Amino acid sequence: MRDYQQVADTVAAEIAAGRLRPGDRLPPQRRFARQHGIAASTASRVYQELARRGLTVGEVGRGTFVRAADGPEAGPALSEPPDRRVNLELNHPVVPEQAALLAQGLGGLLRPDVLDSALRPVGPAGTPQARAAAARLLTRAGWRPDPDRVLFAGNGRQAISAAVAALVPPGGRLGAEEFTYPVLKSLAGRLGVTVVPLAMDEEGLVPGAVEAAHRSAPLHAVYVQPTLHNPLSVTMPAARRADLAAALRRLDVPAVEDAVWGFLYGDGDGGGGGGDVVAGRAEAAPLAAYAPERTVLVDSMSKRMAPGLTAGFAVVPDALAPGVTAAVRSGGWAPSRFALEAAVRWESDGTARALADAKRADVERRQLLVRHHLAGFAVRGAPRSCFCWWDLPPEWRADLFVAAAARHGIAVTPGAAFAADPRRAPGAVRLGLASPPLDTLARALTTLARLARSAPEDVLAEEPEK
Incomplete structure (x- = not known):
């Protein structure tokens, strides 16, 4: 019997060579097993291994798809210099007075x-x-x-x-x-x-x-x-x-x-x-x-x-x-x-208390930006949360939206990263709000809202921003 990793390597090579392209749907696992002469249980392990490597994404009721090449794991757009990329994957709350407050206690x-x-x-x-x-x-x-x-x-x-x-x-x-x-x-x-x-x-x-x-x-x-x-x-x-x-x-x-x-x-x-x-x-x-x-x-x-x-x-x-x-x-x-x-x-x-007070006020301002710029979308957050969960419009798959955002210099996290069941890939992304400056966050949210209101095929056909 062929080892599941060998079969996964074969599929990975097809993806790397371009014979399987981003968005292509893999066959159902039983059909895949027959095509490759392996047991159904081995096929299941192959699909889990491909997902673990970040090469595919599964969507409940739709199947397993080749992940967009410039997604969060391997995308060239995500390797730009940090000053050119808005990172809404990281989530480190920092306020301007932080260093001065910390220095006093040291x-x-x-x-x-x-x-x-x-x-x-x-x-x-x-x-x-x-x-x-x-x-x-x-x-x-x-x-x-x-x-x-x-x-x-x-x-x-x-x-x-x-x-x-x-x-x-x-x-x-x-x-x-x-x-x-x-x-x-x-x-x-x-x-x-x-x-x-x-x-x-x-x-x-x-x-x-x-x-x-x-x-x-x-x-x-x-x-x-x-x-x-x-x-x-x-x-x-x-x-x-x-x-x-x-x-x-x-x-x-x-x-x-x-x-x-x-x-x-x-x-x-x-x-x-x-x-x-x-x-x-x-x-x-x-x-x-x-x-x-x-x-x-x-x-x-x-x-x-x-x-x-x-x-x-x-x-x-x-x-x-x-x-x-x-x-x-x-x-x-x-x-x-x-x-x-x-x-x-x-x-x-009192430094810890002062920082906590400042960070609460800061995150409340960030959530107000979300409510303003993403009004009309299905966004879940809380007044003092450093992140929000965005159920994307039905025409958008999460991995494609992540790729589209990356082409515009914005890193967001696909909902599948948070799913305890690796087979589940919700059509959602998480936005980490804490790290960028407020004006940068506002511009990023404006861009993301524009992308979400557009058709995926139109956005992905655009020239990436330099």
Whole structure:
């Protein structure tokens, strides 16, 4: 029997040679299997491999198509100098006053005796001062974690990796919202973990979907983004969080709660109230407040402070702490003591609070631009979300729209990148709003709106912008 990778190599060569062109539809898998003399199961693996390489895209009810050559994986338009390209794939919130605010808190770290201490290694438990500062940073809607339950990793992704590695064995099943953080899919693959798509509605993850998936085959854990879900911007109300916590408790399933965008939603005052109100809804306490014995809450410093300042935080129940600690150590994911010392200073001197306030105001301005320039389109966002989800007009396939945007110097992310089911390719794109200057973002949104109102064949026939 021919190896599926050999067959995938053959198809890839046909694409590279131009015998299969962007937009060409591959035959149904059973017909493909007959043409190549392979089993239907092997054909399925071939199609998965082609999608993994970024050569094809599958659309529910339509089939599998050759991806446009200048899509996000390999497009020459995406390799232009950064100053000529508007990158709406990246999503790093930065405000003009950021560097000045951060610099004020670093002065004391530059004293030789303090710097000597800050440059020494530190373990997953960090320092008592870092745990206390992290607990204050993570406080919201009246919930404050116990500092003794805080662990650290080098960044947020590593904290997620450690939590998943501790909770889900190789070959195990990890439930996740049907649209999820793309990095989760890649780290699950490296850990040998299967991501199981779970249905969502307008309030986020559906608890009944968790129970149905667990009945089909046991879930070892669930990954969830209750606040400002990436990419849909959905925020779970308190009642839904309570229902989800109850379902997890009935099933005896732990959760990894990704709270990285939570600092934008509420005011984070830790005063015991309900936080501030966004779009008429008071901020809810994290899932970890409803199911503290089985929830690992993960957050990080890079979105709050600056992209290059990395430290991951994890609030871990006592029973799970040994496993997460061991995963951090074995993965080589220990934090930087310098980053933790900086975070302590920025939290204590008010820098973290000032930056969060500035970033909330900034992202609200960006969402106003979206509502103005993409009026009339099916766009989902939230007043304090750094991204939006755009269900494209029916005549546009997502990969073709990504290619058309790239020809005009704009990078956007196809919806398929967020689909937990690799066979699903929604006709949507995600726009990351946080990185470009406001005037640049406005011009990019104007261009994208013009493209979406045009016929794909007309746009793709245009000469690319120089």
